[in-house]
Amino acid sequence: MTEKPKTKKLINAPENIIAEMIEGMAGAHPGMLRVEGATGRAVVAVDGPRDGKVAIVIGGGSGHEPAFAGYVGRGLADAAAVGNVFASPSPAHIVEAARAADGGVGVLMLYGNYTGDVLNFTMAAEELTLGGTVVRHVAVADDVASAPIDRKSERRGIAGDFFVFKIAGAAADLGEPLARVEALARAANEATRSMGVALGACSLPQTGKPNFTIGDEDMEIGMGLHGEPGIRRQKLAPADEVTDELTDAVIGELALKAGDRVGVLVNGLGATSQIELYLIFRRVKQRLDALDVRIHASWVGEYATSLEMAGASVTLIKLDDTLQALLDHPCRTPALTVGALEQGAAAGARSRRAERAADARISPTASPRELVTEGDVTPAIFRVMMHNVGEQIIAEKDWLSELDGVIGDGDHGVTMEIGWKAVQRAMEDTPEDETIEGTCKRMAKAFLDAVGASSGPLYATAFLRAGTAVGHRLNLDGGAMVDWLSAACQGIRDRGRAEPGDKTMIDAWLPAVAAATERAAGGGATLDILTAARDGAEAGMKATAAMESRRGRSAKLGERSVGHIDPGAASTYVTLRAMTAALERALA
Structure with a gap:
């Protein structure tokens, strides 16, 4: 041998x-x-x-x-x-x-x-x-x-x-x-498929010898990253022919069709020239163009290698709106930079508040797509509703802080005022054609940038989830308003890990959503549904007075928290009351 x-x-x-x-x-x-x-x-x-x-x-x-x-x-x-x-x-x-x-x-x-x-x-x-x-x-x-x-x-x-x-x-x-x-x-895992080809072996540093043998004129279709066997070994073929075999399997399993969007990665295994990789990408693009499948983003280079193995792989991810937005989200690593991050992000250069603010660094502008136009809450009316929430929160600042002073640290009204003033300033720069989802993203970033307390992450998550839930719509009808409210509620619940009866804002949000859902099932108009949500939140807020706090700073008070309304539940009621009043005026 x-x-x-x-x-x-x-x-x-x-x-x-x-x-x-x-x-x-x-x-x-x-x-x-x-x-x-x-x-x-x-x-x-x-x-x-x-x-x-x-x-x-x-x-x-x-x-x-x-x-x-x-x-x-x-x-x-x-x-x-x-x-x-x-x-x-x-x-x-x-x-x-x-x-x-x-x-x-x-x-x-x-x-x-x-x-x-x-x-x-x-x-x-x-x-x-x-x-x-x-x-x-x-x-x-x-x-x-x-x-x-x-x-x-x-x-x-x-x-x-x-x-x-x-x-x-x-x-x-x-x-x-x-x-x-x-x-x-x-x-993402379910939406991603890959297939590779190896032309030559790699060698381990410890042995200094090729870790498998492949003929000078052969290639291995489907080989793994460590030299694991593929589907078969065959004679080396032209780049287009090899690429077709790799992409046929991937395209078939993803069931790609006209109008779909994908991300593309043509990956070198360590010893494959850029010339070869771009030849492969060229053919992948031809195949996708023929299917009328749009390439949203692409990468060509070495991203997952196998030491000095000669060969390449083709990877496609089938995108929906959510996966696409996440793929576009900024990052900065030695191997991959996407978008632009905030300057001065070195360790120790930020407060915790600024770090949390970075979490909501998202573009407020929705990508063009077909949106549902039915519904009487237009983006302009939605922004008027949100502006009115800010006005009413600011007006009730002292009351909210007084409630918080009894069972908390007394700054809830001040914190909410800071957050909503930031939201109002952010909406001053809103493009006229911005969608409700885009405005929600804008609000989330503004609130999180401005507020370092627990309210920042909670409300930012609520706005992001709510916007995403209605991202397919231009205007909101009654059902979409329920979706918006439900997603906001679930976002707060997931972020804060609060349960009903813990004496938190969830105890106002949940009955608000329940009342809105019930009214929607009965065929109520959008204003009727939002009015029901307001009334549900008010009832939930009042019910917190009889509860013993189990979450947050007030939890340490135990029975002493009984008899006092939760400030987070109160601000939830104020929010929904303000939204209802603004919509009522807009539809009058």
Whole structure:
């Protein structure tokens, strides 16, 4: 048997290669990366992790650079656990990464669907769970060549990590709760398909020999990132022919049709020239154009490599409005920058309030699309309603602060005034054609930028969720108003983790939504539905007086909180009362 030829690498001692690589990465990107933990294998974003934010922890074996540590940074992953070459990180590596990134509201772990990664991340999660950390997992499984669709759970994760990480990182950066971030990561995973081809082998630093053999005129269709077998080995074919085979499988499984939108990644495996990668992209675009499928965004280059393997993969993610917005959300990492982040984002340069403000950094302008026009609440009327909320909150500032002074720290009215004044200022710059969803995003950013107390994240989440719920509409009818109210309520509930009877604003929001839903079922007009919501909120607010507080600062008062209205419930009532009054005037 002929001995495999030795390969050449610019390394020092093979046993030190990972530590030295990490040292080099952190040294090259001091504004983005730092190393934490006793093992030295947790690469952490300098300005990513923060209190109240779901931690995104990624990881896997080395040799796939820039994956995984290259995707650590603001707006994407908070930390990466770095394993040895082609080997999963150990539970100790993963635990250190998770602890460094944990913002107190849970950790989402993302990794390729390989047995070693699954076992090690699962063990790490068990340790973290015992310590009180809430952990969720998503194993990326995008490689269509590795198992048939009816055994999709067995599929490998290859370059699809790129899109799943990006979507989850954006959702977390926007302040979504753990369950929502996990759901969006799973949605991205379900919407992503990849297939690759290898033309030549790679070699491990420890051996200096190719880790598999492939003929000089051959290629392996469907090969994995570590040299795992693909569908078949065949003679090398022209670029268009190879690309067609890769894209046929991906397009077929995603059932792409005219009018669909996709993100495209043409990924080099380590030793493939840019010329070849652009030839592949050219053909992918031709195929998608022929189907009238629009490419929303594309990347061509090395994003998930296999040391110096020759070859490439094609990855498509089928986009809806939500996934597209998350794909467009700004991020800044060594391997990927999307959009523009706020200047001066170095560690220690921001207050916690400013960090939370960054979560709502979203464009208030909705992308053009067909919108439902039925309904008497136009975007202009909606903005009048929101302006009136600000006016009424400001007018009731002293009352709200007095309520809060009895069972809290007395600043609820002041905080709400600051937030709503910021909203009013932000709406002064609203384009005339901005949608209700766009205005809600504008409001969320303004409120979160201005308010550092718990109200900031709560109301920002409410506005974002409510806007998203009616994102397909230009005007709101009664049913859409119920959707708006329900989503706002659920956003506050998810963010604050409050339950009915805890004596919070939820105790006003829930009866408001229930009353609105009941009125809508009876065929009520939009104003009737909003009036019912107002009355439900008032009843809920008054009912909080009999409750003992179980959440927030007032929880420490115990029975002493009984007999006093909750200030958050009161401001909810004022909000819905103001919305109703403004709509009544607009429709008169």
